[in-house]
Amino acid sequence: IFEKLATNVFPEVADRAKLHLRLCDQKMARSVPSPKTLQECYALGVAELNNRDLDAAIEHLSKADKMRPKSEHVRYALAAAYALQGNTEAALEHLKVAIQLRPGNMYLARHDEDFQSLLSHPVFRSLVRADGARAAASASAS
Template identity: 45%
Template sequence: MTKARKPSSGSSARSHGTARNQSKLQKKKTLTPPPPAQRGGVELVDPRVQAQLKLYEEALALFHQQKFSRAKQELEKVLEGPSKELADRARMHVKIAEQRMRPAHEQNPRTAEEHYQRGVTMMNIGRWDDARESLDKARKAAPKADHIHYALAALDCLTGEADSALANLKVAIQLRPENRYHARNDEDFAFLQEDPRFTELLYPEQDGAGA
């Protein structure tokens, strides 16, 4: 009859040693710090990256407002930051902004939309007279285009013409009521902030409540 053999003392020692090693490995794994919080692959623990991200978000807001010249300037600052991912995103938007700006400079606008795009571009680089000429042509070609009246209102604010700004903004709101909410947060209308007519135009519910 075959007898079961008892494990030797050496074998027992090796088993205990293996158990201790496994225990140490488990402790090491437990003590490993968690990875830093990420957003879209960008580490946010670095304050320089946080500042770069803030710049990128501000530039993107300008881009979506079709303020391509200013957006491009801010995006170029993002390129200098430490995050390669944010820099790559910014570089892509810089190219798009340049493409959006180029037709206004290099082509003769013909349609209302082309005149509008040129007018907005001229506004963004501070060429008020050229901007007004283009936007007036755009309005003449498309008198019911709310965004053209809105742009003219913004231009009027930038050139200090309150009455004309309010008149153009009123038409823009009549054509598209959503423009009322856009104007509330648009820095281009800062010139009118203290004008009670501007408040009445943007917050008609307050006027009705006070009546």
């Protein structure tokens, strides 16, 4: 709209439109600051996951995971991102840890559409059953 108005025959309208165009260009050119904290990395990772930019989601969530490896919500989000990406092995590994850290994640995963691709996988089915979660927890204890 501003581009069209910038060619307007009325100079004041054209000048104003050009000013708004420059402001828009400047705003769009600014880079997003790099997340620094666990929560910033997690929030940005989940936002990218929701936008289905899986590579960016995994990048930010992996950074959060390095900051605090025993963060169940980060591991769960990583599992979802890898499942959507089709990386079954990584998805199951992160989901296993997320369930070990918080057994309630098995109930979430059971009904989470992000894990649709894993529904028929025997390891996934084992993880989301109550006895499967206990087995995963005891495996991590040994």
